[in-house]
Amino acid sequence: MKTESMMERPMLGQFLDVLINSDRIVIYDGEDSKSPELYRGYVACFNYDSGGIDTSRRIAKTGLGCEIFRVEKRDLSPFVHTKTLGAEVPVENISDFRYSDLEEIIYTRIFLEVQQG
DSSP: OOOOOTSSOOHHHHHHHSSOTOOEEEEEEEESSSSOEEEEGGGGGHHHOOSSSOTBBBBBEEEEEEEEEEEEEEOOSSSOOOEEEEEEOOOOGGGGGOGGGGGEEEEEEEEEEOOOO
């Protein structure tokens, strides 16, 4: 029986193949959120905007992340629906705002194994 340490971790390309194109992702070059951010955007845009990230790199871990922003401006004209995001709101302060004044961005965080060498 294989233990978790013996099991091979998936490659970045394999993981991206099972995500939905409209999913937001953040890819880190290391195993914690203090590691440099390599990519932030939609799965569908990764191939066009990834800056040549090696999709054969192994994933150390994944998880969900959420950023909450205050909505500064709304344009609700009949043909255009846009929002301008303001400052990020810390989780402990969200009760200071009406829910309709906040915008949440949920994304999948992908932490890549540190490359040796």
